[in-house]
Amino acid sequence: MLRFATTKPILIAVFALALAVPATFAQQAPAPKAPNHSLDMTVVKPESVGFSTERLKNLHAIMQQAVDNKQIAGIVTLLARHGKVVDYRTYGQRDIASNTPMTKDTIFRDFSMTKPVTGVAMMILYEQGKWLPSDPISKFIPEFAHLKVYNGVDADGKMILVDPDHAPTMRELMSHTAGFTYGFFGDTPVDRMYRKISPLASSNLQEMIDKLATIPLLYQPGKGWTYSVSMDIEGYIVEKLSGQSLPGFVRDRITQPLHMRDAGFFVPAEKLARFATMYRGNEKGELVAATNPGTVERDFTKQPTAPSGGGGMVSTAEDYYRFAQMMANGGELDGKRILAPSTVRLMTSNHVPAELLTGQYKIGSQVMRPGFGYGYNCAVVFDPPEANLPEGKGTFFWDGAAGTWFWVDPTNDVVFIGMIQRSGGPGQPNLQYLSRSAVYGALVDPSK
Amino acid sequence: MKSLHHVRIFRFLPVAVVFTLSLNAIHAQQAKPSAPPAAPHRSLDFTPVKPESVGFSSERLEKLHKLIQDQIDQKHLVGAVTILARHGKIVEYRTYGQRDLATSTPMTKDTIFRDYSMTKPTTGVAMMILYEQGKWLPNDPISKYIPEFAHLKVQKGVDADGKSILVDPDHAPTMRELLTHTAGFSYGNGKTPADAMYHDLKVMQSANLQEMIDKLATIPLLYQPGKGWLYSNSMDIQGYIVEKLSGQSLPDFDRDHIYTPLGMRDAGFFVPADKRKRFATNYFSDPQGNLKPGPTADGVPTDYIAPPTMASGGGGMVSTAEDYYRFAQMLANNGELAGKRVLAPSTVKLMTSPHVAESLLTGEFGIGMSIIRPGFSWGYDCAVVFDPAAANMSDGRGTFFWDGAAGTWFFVDPANDIVFVSMIQRMTSPDNHSLMYRSHAVIDQALIDPSK
Numbered sequence: 001m002l003r004f005a006t007t008k009p010i011l012i013a014v015f016a017l018a019l020a021v022p023a024t025f026a027q028q029a030p031a032p033k034a035p036n037h038s039l040d041m042t043v044v045k046p047e048s049v050g051f052s053t054e055r056l057k058n059l060h061a062i063m064q065q066a067v068d069n070k071q072i073a074g075i076v077t078l079l080a081r082h083g084k085v086v087d088y089r090t091y092g093q094r095d096i097a098s099n100t101p102m103t104k105d106t107i108f109r110d111f112s113m114t115k116p117v118t119g120v121a122m123m124i125l126y127e128q129g130k131w132l133p134s135d136p137i138s139k140f141i142p143e144f145a146h147l148k149v150y151n152g153v154d155a156d157g158k159m160i161l162v163d164p165d166h167a168p169t170m171r172e173l174m175s176h177t178a179g180f181t182y183g184f185f186g187d188t189p190v191d192r193m194y195r196k197i198s199p200l201a202s203s204n205l206q207e208m209i210d211k212l213a214t215i216p217l218l219y220q221p222g223k224g225w226t227y228s229v230s231m232d233i234e235g236y237i238v239e240k241l242s243g244q245s246l247p248g249f250v251r252d253r254i255t256q257p258l259h260m261r262d263a264g265f266f267v268p269a270e271k272l273a274r275f276a277t278m279y280r281g282n283e284k285g286e287l288v289a290a291t292n293p294g295t296v297e298r299d300f301t302k303q304p305t306a307p308s309g310g311g312g313m314v315s316t317a318e319d320y321y322r323f324a325q326m327m328a329n330g331g332e333l334d335g336k337r338i339l340a341p342s343t344v345r346l347m348t349s350n351h352v353p354a355e356l357l358t359g360q361y362k363i364g365s366q367v368m369r370p371g372f373g374y375g376y377n378c379a380v381v382f383d384p385p386e387a388n389l390p391e392g393k394g395t396f397f398w399d400g401a402a403g404t405w406f407w408v409d410p411t412n413d414v415v416f417i418g419m420i421q422r423s424g425g426p427g428q429p430n431l432q433y434l435s436r437s438a439v440y441g442a443l444v445d446p447s448k
Numbered sequence: 449m450k451s452l453h454h455v456r457i458f459r460f461l462p463v464a465v466v467f468t469l470s471l472n473a474i475h476a477q478q479a480k481p482s483a484p485p486a487a488p489h490r491s492l493d494f495t496p497v498k499p500e501s502v503g504f505s506s507e508r509l510e511k512l513h514k515l516i517q518d519q520i521d522q523k524h525l526v527g528a529v530t531i532l533a534r535h536g537k538i539v540e541y542r543t544y545g546q547r548d549l550a551t552s553t554p555m556t557k558d559t560i561f562r563d564y565s566m567t568k569p570t571t572g573v574a575m576m577i578l579y580e581q582g583k584w585l586p587n588d589p590i591s592k593y594i595p596e597f598a599h600l601k602v603q604k605g606v607d608a609d610g611k612s613i614l615v616d617p618d619h620a621p622t623m624r625e626l627l628t629h630t631a632g633f634s635y636g637n638g639k640t641p642a643d644a645m646y647h648d649l650k651v652m653q654s655a656n657l658q659e660m661i662d663k664l665a666t667i668p669l670l671y672q673p674g675k676g677w678l679y680s681n682s683m684d685i686q687g688y689i690v691e692k693l694s695g696q697s698l699p700d701f702d703r704d705h706i707y708t709p710l711g712m713r714d715a716g717f718f719v720p721a722d723k724r725k726r727f728a729t730n731y732f733s734d735p736q737g738n739l740k741p742g743p744t745a746d747g748v749p750t751d752y753i754a755p756p757t758m759a760s761g762g763g764g765m766v767s768t769a770e771d772y773y774r775f776a777q778m779l780a781n782n783g784e785l786a787g788k789r790v791l792a793p794s795t796v797k798l799m800t801s802p803h804v805a806e807s808l809l810t811g812e813f814g815i816g817m818s819i820i821r822p823g824f825s826w827g828y829d830c831a832v833v834f835d836p837a838a839a840n841m842s843d844g845r846g847t848f849f850w851d852g853a854a855g856t857w858f859f860v861d862p863a864n865d866i867v868f869v870s871m872i873q874r875m876t877s878p879d880n881h882s883l884m885y886r887s888h889a890v891i892d893q894a895l896i897d898p899s900k
Contacts, residue, residue: 055580055792062582367587370805385801388586388624390794412794434582440794441580444784 074102111400119377179217235309281425564852572829632669687761
């Protein structure tokens, strides 16, 4: 069908056509992005990157209303596209009692938003050839070599234990499908063991591992999805494989190169004034100051002896933005490369088998369902319309127990960070998903 | 010699370029991929272009004219107005037959038609405007917005005395289920006790939407939410939600957010006095296709003389062909028309993607000839053909559409960038769906050069 001519002008024309053709394909595959060699936090005009200033007001209204309705004390949001900041705002207060306004440099408890950072730590070690997804976890944690699987209770109410059909793998660890759990979502004997033995209340990570070695897996590896302490286990593996503490490794390899200045596993004395107050909703839905949610009391003023890869970090909105933008850039920010592009893609692809994406496995508003799966340490929406979501294909994200959230949309090249500090209770608005509706409702010209 | 030259050329062209050249040729024959960057249509020009200029064959389009004209000649159809567009350009805009037989009034382009269920996609857009404002999410339970529905039960079956067996819903029906006819509501056209309640309580003839909701709160769902598909008054329920979340009446909300920005001058929920002479007469067909003029269908505003006290999001609109074309072209343009944006592109995509579980696409659920089946699903307030070949249709991937009880129909084919609107007024005809689906086939066969 294509006849190659021999005369020079036609050759040039054919060559020119060939050069023009890739433009039609730019819509099909992500365009190769020039690395962002300098991170400029200057806010650009929304229209310059395809957003509508007018429609972004919906986003502001949603956030402001949550504050006005006293459902949330204060918020910091940051929206970027193509590596440029489009919208970066504060709302409400960091502390209600002292009337302290929310500021951009407020430090927040990330809780489970720590998990993607731990994921990157693991992928750095993966790039060094230190582990493979198909390796059994017990290769790195021999204490787990004899874990059994819970298979119901017998007539006397005692656990029936069976052998795992296969040794749980690293891939299963990284995607919450290995059989671990947290112990507060159910009331099986396994859950009760977690609550009684309290692996996360250990004085160091080895003790946590030793405790976990005595608790059966909740289900056959690969045959279920349960939100779990898997990333705390990964934190232990990072320490074991790197010879550094988890905070040390994360500092040297992630937060320092990315200039995440206030990110870490505790808040030093000189920064405590910027540390946000934690709130929760009481039974009437009113905001009250709270200590940590969950079962583990946490002192954020010192470096923890059992640092939690599943929930131990603190950061500002801007710190986490730098992390997320690095991921959006395929592993690099400001000239500092943390991961290779293919590693980012491996980490942020869905790794949960389709037969588990039924809607029965979930945590909070994150429901594993058609189009919505989980990669390594992050959720992945690989078919957004199927999942009822407006973002682009391949969007990956997570959230935290204090309500913080973020997402990276590699198709539309959008990054969003939302930081609040409210740990539940009636009347907490679903800011994470409402912000998506408003942000994508404002993305009127994706071609820009 | 020729083969040597071939070799020489290949050495000049990098392999990747050769690959993309050949891919482009393949690509030209396939439907276009997802949303091309659409240049905003800054002014809407109704001058028809030559069909060939946008890939159609004038000669093959004659089959479409014949399809409609034959029905008029057989006296099975009184008149029609059709608009066919591609790439936002009008390919043809025609009238056929008459608007009223008794007075021999010819059909005109400015005739106003009863849209009936073609109202549903506009209610869908109203809901998506509120979605963009963060007012609701698809996974929210309906009862978050309609607490009256918090205690709905499910009719699991009928006992020996013919009474409903009621059970709790396995989950509270969601907004997504409401938007896809999978929540468990109905129109009451079945033979179960719950269906009878729709008629006995005169749900669709309520004095206002709150009364409709209060009545519905007493009727069980027809099946477990998410486990069936049944054409229903869900869009009337959405109309209530639009009013509740916006603080405006449905007609006013639609006017301010949809009709006015899109220049849909005659669209509304009634026909005012100064426009009534342009209002088409509605005809009823008997099973043999013979027509006689009649009153409007059961339940929806009976005369359209005044603004309804119960605005029907499922079937209460009237409009001209051109009004509805503007609405459909806005959707085809990813949410914008002539510089006025109604929805963002990702919102249009979300609305017009298939949202019914694949396990329901079996062929057992549907309405008329619109049967949900492999490749043919339902999005938010519209049917969606996501795999035309599997669904035995010749349209492009992602074609979305709907129709109304008086026989009006439209479709948007985003892959081929086609919009088609056809307005008739023929109720209870055995032939309405057949005409609609045959028009898809006939229009598709006239598109001989999709690359144009």
